[in-house]
Amino acid sequence: MDPVLYGYMLYGISLLTVGGMYAILTLGLNVQWGFTGLFNAGIAGFFGIGAYTAAILTTSPHTSHVGGFQMPYVVAAIAAMLVAGIIAFLVGKVCLKLRSDYLAIATIGIAEIFRLIVNNETWATNGPRGISQIPRPFEGLPEPLNQFAFLGVVLVTLAGVYWLMEIARKSPWGRVMTAIRDNETSAKAAGKNVETFRMEGFVIGCMIMALAGALMAHYLKFVNPQTTDPLLATFIVFVMLVIGGSANNKGAILGAFLVWTLWSASEIVAPRLLEAIGMADAGIRSAYVRIFLIGLLLQIFLQKNPQGLLPETRPSSPGKNEP
């Protein structure tokens, strides 16, 4: 194959692979923000918990960090989700009965504490240097088949999560969730246990985020505290969901791929544009321009089109549309 074309193909695969992982993250946030109205400002933390759990459980023995368990990928992914779920439960226990702002503050705190632990507990995590040589499914296959195969893993996982979330959305459970989000008092009056439902939404969302983190660890084959940079892993996911359409699973996926494509395309275009107008340090400064613009895009959507590209559609009540 023509090497240029081959390069484009690999770029396309990586775009779809990372976009797919962000789509899983966005679906996780959608359960919390879209359906339940909970603001999780610590997506990076739960994502990181997933990534580190999977990394520690699947790597071969190493002197610089805890490990050598060499567990199967699926077991590690489930463990990652369980760890994140337990931590989410504890955070939820404290914050969910309070107003949503407190959850936002507490979750950003959890992300920070997680970063502190990873940086300080060098015996377990190798500190700032991170964990390397994480295995990736199908990496033994010849290039580019291995890339395709891992993309397949991501897309199948995404499809699975989407399918489950669609079932949840249309189920009585999902309808109670949106009812609580829109009018807590009337949901309470209808005899729904608001706190339990919120907790379920929060924990499920965090578990999905951890799943995305586990996939990312295998994809990058490396995790360090920078992997859970609060900017990329938290903010961009919010932008994805708000632009795609909160409370719409299709919108979440659309937003994730769209924003991720814009984000990585701008990584190539922005430095050249700044260089063309003769700016010093165009390479470094273009990163700040991109962040500013993506922030501005979020503000425009919040003000002009808060429903996003694909607005929420409510499932019809059973019985209503039947003949």
Next chain:
Amino acid sequence: MAEFINFYLFPGLVLGSIYALGAIGITMTFGILRFANFAHGETMTLGVYIAWTLVQLTGFKSMAAILLVLMPVSMMLTIMIVLLIDKAFYKPLRASPVIILVIASFGLMLMIRSVTQFSWGVQLKTILPGIQPRMQFLDFFSFPLKHVFIVGGALLLMYAVHHVLTYTKIGKAMRAMSDSPELARLTGINTEKVVMATWVMGAGLACAAGVFLAVDTQVDTMMGFKILLPMFAAAILGGVGKPYGAMAGGLVIGVAEELSSYPWLGDGPLLDPGYKQGIAFAIMIAILVWRPTGLFKGKSF
């Protein structure tokens, strides 16, 4: 004992007064505009860089000149920028659910930070060059002069806040609106004016707190974000919407952070200094569990 006071307690008070100044803005925004402002730390950073630029332009080198002349000018400039930000980004969302405002402030946090990093770069800078003299009291107490300035300046600003809130019409209106927005509106308080006053107070104090922190340590584009969590914790500890609570909360958290590395048991520090930043979070969680209204009976939503 002298070591304890010189190297743990007094630095704790210095840090605490910086947190306190920052937390006043957070708690007032929380109480009056009803949202947790994630961009508050970046307001602080922006104020510091404005002050740093003024120092370079004027060539002032002495602490007194920086704190008495340049800091008030930077405060004014920061206030103006924050009022413009309010007009462009928060005002259109006033009728939206509060959580939308939280997201907007989260976005602004990154937007302001990217502007700072774009304009000034990420290299560390100093606002006050050279080695600072220490002051000696009664043979065994010795504090860096800059710390004395910081604590004194912070106390002065806190007194000013107290004066505004107690004796001026707008200050009383601010407290009224923080206590009950509906009642305040019914009594004919101009809410937009109160909102403006809240931004003025919050941004001015944020800039001052930032400059104090920069004088104490360094100028860094992440400095505001690094102390965002302690400021939130101070506001929650003191009771949301309670400016005096925020002052007390800030002092408690600053002192607790510094005292955590004192060798209370045995020879080593009680808590690994690497975890110092976790103290504020731990205090915040504890207060949310046992007394969500905070020490000063603030709001619990």
